[in-house]
Amino acid sequence: MSEILFFAPYDLQLIPGWFWGGLVCILGLCIGSFLNVVIYRVPHEMSVAWPGSHCPQCEKPIAGYDNIPVLSYLLLGGKCRNCKNPISLIYPTIELLTGLLFLGAFLRFGLGFPPAETWGQLWREGNFVLIPNLVFIAAIIALFFIDYFERILPDVITLPGMVLALLLRAFSFNLVGIDVQTLGWVLGWNNVAWLVNPRVASLVNAVAGLALGAGSLWLIGIGYFRLRRFRLETVADLGEFLCERCVPGTTVRLRVRRKDRITSVYVEGGDFSEFTAEELAEMKFQLAEGGSPALRKTVLTGVTAEDITGGSQSGICIAEIPKDSIAAEHYQLQAGDVITHANMEGMGLGDVKMMLFVGAFLGWELTLFTLVVSSLLGGLVAVWRVVREGRQALQTSVPYGVMLGAAALLALFYGEQLIERYVQFMIRLQGNVPQ
Ligand SMILES: [Zn+2]
Structure with missing residues (x-):
């Protein structure tokens, strides 16, 4: 009878960690393969399910054995089996990136199945961390590359993402970014009874993150477009402005x-x-x-x-x-x-909607972290481009969703530690000031 019980949750701990790690990494490679489809098709409002994958050059459907993440690319030498045209390196790169980030999340957060766990206990303790984080990572990778290639952040990802983030927050309240005490302190809610319930606190944190993230970007966006003026010298400039720069x-x-x-x-x-x-x-x-x-x-x-x-x-x-x-x-x-x-005068609201999703998932503290880090990244990229391309580079915009995505992933993995180090550094700095 013992073999029937093998898959009971309390026996999952008997399976060694490297096995789970490998499984999560392979899952990441496969999800990365799906993300390639999402990144390619969603901006063009095509179905992600139909038709199946086909070569973008010769349109021939790709057989299952030629669609194995990363491996097929290596075996085919980076060329289509049918037409021998090169396959873009971006496909295996996204697959590998997703696999590595999934493995990183496993190493960082563990499986999320504590010993002797039952499903009831999972619900009561809200200890269901890895899968929500994997969902978040996958969505951020899709948004990152769609914004990089197409300069849009599709509503079909960001808005359901926000709803899903709120649901995940309600279900799993041990996600990153939960700091009920600081939240209560900031809002002046000391010893508020309902905030003691971790599930409620998790949701309050999510709503605070969503409001902070989307609200501040919305306000900054208004100011940014008012300040950013383009000099028009020829009629062609006006055409270019209206056709290419206008959201x-x-x-x-x-x-x-x-x-x-x-x-x-x-x-x-x-x-x-x-x-x-x-x-x-x-x-x-x-x-x-x-x-x-x-x-x-x-x-x-x-x-x-x-x-x-x-x-x-x-x-x-x-x-x-x-x-x-x-x-x-x-x-x-x-x-x-x-x-x-x-x-x-107005602005595209893609970044704002992305922060509805990111803010709800990360909570208010890590949302603040994401906003600060993404603007620092944006500044660094701008400086780097000016050094490389000259002042002309400032005339074209850098997709901000890319910076937000990178910062959100940093927040997920290391945000809490970095904030704590920063706070301790500031306290030490203040302690050293002579009275
Ligand atoms: Zn082909």
Whole structure:
């Protein structure tokens, strides 16, 4: 009878750690293989389930034996079995990264099955740490690479992620970032009875993290877009700004020099996401002639403009504008206006929604850590790019979701220790100040 009991939870501890570690790592490799599909298809609103994997070059379906994470790439020498075109190195890299991070999470958090554990005990003690953390790691990897390649953070990951994070917090209240005492102290809730319940405390912590993370990014975002102005020197610059820099759903503010005063004209940023690269190139050309197809219909109908070049006077001069055009009526553009700068007023809310998810999972302290570290990372990357590419590099944006993702993973693994070291360092520093 003893072999029937072998898989009873209290016997799981008999299985050696290296076996579990290997299993979690292999699970990571397979999840990484699935994440490749997610990263490739979700931004284009394709199904992740159908059709099966196929070669992006020759479209031939990939057989199961050629779809083994990392191993198939090595065995095939990095080439498609059918068409012999090279397979991107990014696929095995994401698989390996996921496998290693899963293994790291196992080494860091353990299996989460204490000895003599039963499912009832798991619920009561909230000791169910590894699997929620693996789910979090997988979602962050997907968001990191989608933002890096496509510059968007899809709602279909961030919003269900937030709901899932709240559920996981309610179920497993021994996740990282739980510090009920500090939370109570910050909020002035000393000895509040219901905060003593760890499950409630975990959820309160999640909501606090979500509000702190998303709220602060939302506020910073408003300021950032107000400050970040782009200098427009040619009509093509305006086309590029509207086509490439504008996040769909934003308002664009054009700074206009009119006779001897500066005024602002607000136009709607376009949603150009459905256009292909060729169409965008074509559109830019047409805009230089007086308006893109989408814009011609709305903003710039019949408007002709010419570039003024020469030092501080440079800009786009509106040469001719029909009196009944929307540009004249609605946007109050006038002939002789010189458009000199453009900036976005609204913002894409992708980062904010990502922090709803990250904040809910990490709790308020590690959310603060994530915000600070991600902005430091952003600064470092900006400096590195300026050194490499010159000041021009500052004109193009760095996807912030990438920084947030990296910082969130650091927070998950080492956030608590790093915060504690920092606090102790500050206390020692204060102790050394002569009274
Ligand atoms: Zn192929």
